[in-house]
Amino acid sequence: MKLNLDCIPCFQRQALQAVRFISDDEKLQERVLREVTKKLLESNWDLTPPELAHEVHSIVRRITNKKDPYKNVKRESNDSVLKLYPELKEKVKESRDPLRTAVRLAIAGNIIDFAVPQKFNLEETIREVLKKRFVIDDYRKLQKKLKDAETLLFFVDNAGEIGLDKLLVETFLETKKLKQIDFVVKGGPIINDATLEDAVYMGLDDLPNSEFLTISNGEAGTGPARSSQTVKKWIEEHDLVVSKGQGNYEGLSEHNGLFFMLMVKCPIIASDLGVEVGDIILEYKQ
Amino acid sequence: MKLNLDCIPCFQRQALQAVRFISDDEKLQERVLREVTKKLLESNWDLTPPELAHEVHSIVRRITNKKDPYKNVKRESNDSVLKLYPELKEKVKESRDPLRTAVRLAIAGNIIDFAVPQKFNLEETIREVLKKRFVIDDYRKLQKKLKDAETLLFFVDNAGEIGLDKLLVETFLETKKLKQIDFVVKGGPIINDATLEDAVYMGLDDLPNSEFLTISNGEAGTGPARSSQTVKKWIEEHDLVVSKGQGNYEGLSEHNGLFFMLMVKCPIIASDLGVEVGDIILEYKQ
Numbered sequence: 001m002k003l004n005l006d007c008i009p010c011f012q013r014q015a016l017q018a019v020r021f022i023s024d025d026e027k028l029q030e031r032v033l034r035e036v037t038k039k040l041l042e043s044n045w046d047l048t049p050p051e052l053a054h055e056v057h058s059i060v061r062r063i064t065n066k067k068d069p070y071k072n073v074k075r076e077s078n079d080s081v082l083k084l085y086p087e088l089k090e091k092v093k094e095s096r097d098p099l100r101t102a103v104r105l106a107i108a109g110n111i112i113d114f115a116v117p118q119k120f121n122l123e124e125t126i127r128e129v130l131k132k133r134f135v136i137d138d139y140r141k142l143q144k145k146l147k148d149a150e151t152l153l154f155f156v157d158n159a160g161e162i163g164l165d166k167l168l169v170e171t172f173l174e175t176k177k178l179k180q181i182d183f184v185v186k187g188g189p190i191i192n193d194a195t196l197e198d199a200v201y202m203g204l205d206d207l208p209n210s211e212f213l214t215i216s217n218g219e220a221g222t223g224p225a226r227s228s229q230t231v232k233k234w235i236e237e238h239d240l241v242v243s244k245g246q247g248n249y250e251g252l253s254e255h256n257g258l259f260f261m262l263m264v265k266c267p268i269i270a271s272d273l274g275v276e277v278g279d280i281i282l283e284y285k286q
Numbered sequence: 287m288k289l290n291l292d293c294i295p296c297f298q299r300q301a302l303q304a305v306r307f308i309s310d311d312e313k314l315q316e317r318v319l320r321e322v323t324k325k326l327l328e329s330n331w332d333l334t335p336p337e338l339a340h341e342v343h344s345i346v347r348r349i350t351n352k353k354d355p356y357k358n359v360k361r362e363s364n365d366s367v368l369k370l371y372p373e374l375k376e377k378v379k380e381s382r383d384p385l386r387t388a389v390r391l392a393i394a395g396n397i398i399d400f401a402v403p404q405k406f407n408l409e410e411t412i413r414e415v416l417k418k419r420f421v422i423d424d425y426r427k428l429q430k431k432l433k434d435a436e437t438l439l440f441f442v443d444n445a446g447e448i449g450l451d452k453l454l455v456e457t458f459l460e461t462k463k464l465k466q467i468d469f470v471v472k473g474g475p476i477i478n479d480a481t482l483e484d485a486v487y488m489g490l491d492d493l494p495n496s497e498f499l500t501i502s503n504g505e506a507g508t509g510p511a512r513s514s515q516t517v518k519k520w521i522e523e524h525d526l527v528v529s530k531g532q533g534n535y536e537g538l539s540e541h542n543g544l545f546f547m548l549m550v551k552c553p554i555i556a557s558d559l560g561v562e563v564g565d566i567i568l569e570y571k572q
Contacts, residue, residue, distance in 0.1 A: 005302055005312070005315055005316060005319055006299070006302065008298060008319060008323070009295035009296070009298040009299045009302070010295070012294060012295040012298075013292070013295045016291055016292065016295075026291070029291055030291060030331065033291055033294060034327065037294070037323060037326070037327050038327060040323070041320065041323050041324060041327065045316065117403075
């Protein structure tokens with residue numbers, strides 16, 4: 001997706017939020033905001049949003065001298081999902097269609113996103129998404145693909161949310177034994193995107209035959225880009241491929257053979273897709 | 287009120303909205319956004335929000351070569367209120383407490399504000415505000431002041447909204463004849479603030495003994511600033527003084543003897559006041 005002019009003030013809002021997570025010092029906050037604004041002004045606005053996000057968050061990390069400003073926020077998200085997990089696991093089990101319920105919960109978890117301006121309430125979102133109509137609904141295709149699958153590639157999105165992704169994969173396993181489960185996490189911190197540390201904290205490594213791949217957070221040496229040939233090959237080598245969230249939806253849009261699960265949270269993306277903020281999507285891209 | 291760091295991206299959002307009102311040319315939109323961002327970066331952030339708003343909107347006017355980018359939007363707001371007016375007038379008349387209902391409608395009209403990020407729906411807001419609890423409610427004081435008043439000074443806020451201010455003043459006149467009604471409008475365009483042209487379009491000049499004063503939109507020669515001694519004197523010379531909206535609430539906060547009527551729309555102001563976005567206030571400042 002091309003950068004929209006609205007992304008420019010939105011990045012500044014993100015940077016301000018990030019520095020406020022780690023410091024109450026208004027002088028430091030102003031310094032970060034000024035440096036980020038300066039960088040944006042000097043940048044070519046033909047970059048993609050993830051490329052510019054990398055620039056912005058590098059500045060936050062450099063000036064605050066914190067490797068990951070979202071560390072505590074991610075931990076809180078992870079813990080809040082761990083707390084809800086037993087109850088949600090029970091909800092899936094007791095449901096008339098456990099797979100469908102698990103898909104809904106995994107999409108509801110996608111509300112945990114610090115890239116967008118809205119505040120969120122996870123429990124409220126879960127209640128809503130359990131009843132919400134999908135604007136795109138390829139559920140039958142998912143059931144069918146799962147039935148024949150032996151290998152799974154799963155692009156996760158955010159910390160916290162990955163606990164509900166785990167629940168979804170556990171529900172996959174109730175239907176179908178999988179020989180190989182590869183989770184794709186970020187190779188380094190960017191906003192509240194899940195890294196290997198988050199995945200291990202949430203127990204994704206306890207799933208049978210599970211392994212981890214990393215994609216780039218924008219920094220060198222953190223993994224291939226989503227649009228790369230390497231990632232294309234990963235997708236082709238797996239029977240079932242799931243992509244969570246807006247960032248993956250944008251970044252993987254040139255590849256084929258994926259199930260996209262997301263909640264639309266950015267008004268620009270909503271307008272691009274012709275849907276509304278808050279809409280939920282389960283789309284298979286042939 | 288002091289500028290908050292959140293105001294910086296918010297001003298860019300405003301500028302972008304303003305240029306989009308008058309042109310679909312993305313090159314022009316980018317040029318405006320870049321110039322505004324540059325100006326903000328060069329500015330001292332100890333200015334007040336209205337001072338910086340003036341700088342920002344001057345740039346929009348200059349680059350687009352439009353004296354008032356909000357002209358059409360203001361006309362639409364005015365027309366939509368004119369359309370609702372007969373029905374609302376009836377609602378006030380039939381109400382158990384017409385003054386109270388008219389105050390509520392005038393506050394509901396304050397939702398028509400293009401300075402803030404939220405979209406609005408006037409009719410929905412009217413339905414809500416007719417039932418909403420005031421977080422500050424000096425209604426008894428308003429009734430008492432009106433009973434003894436012979437002169438009224440009324441600081442209006444936005445285009446469209448002024449139609450509901452007119453309805454409020456008409457309701458004042460059902461209770462009490464007034465010898466002098468002075469409306470304070472902006473002396474030049476800034477965002478969707480009402481100017482003399484809007485006030486005349488909405489028929490505020492038809493009210494008996496009504497006259498108009500102007501305050502500054504930031505440009506030289508448009509009137510005194512809200513914080514000035516001139517405005518202080520105006521306030522002291524009138525028996526009943528009403529101030530609508532957030533901008534007036536901030537700008538007139540150092541004066542005494544005013545009724546503030548507003549809906550809180552900016553999260554920074556909400557946090558400053560210890561209230562929530564969407565809250566309604568009728569406050570008398572002694």
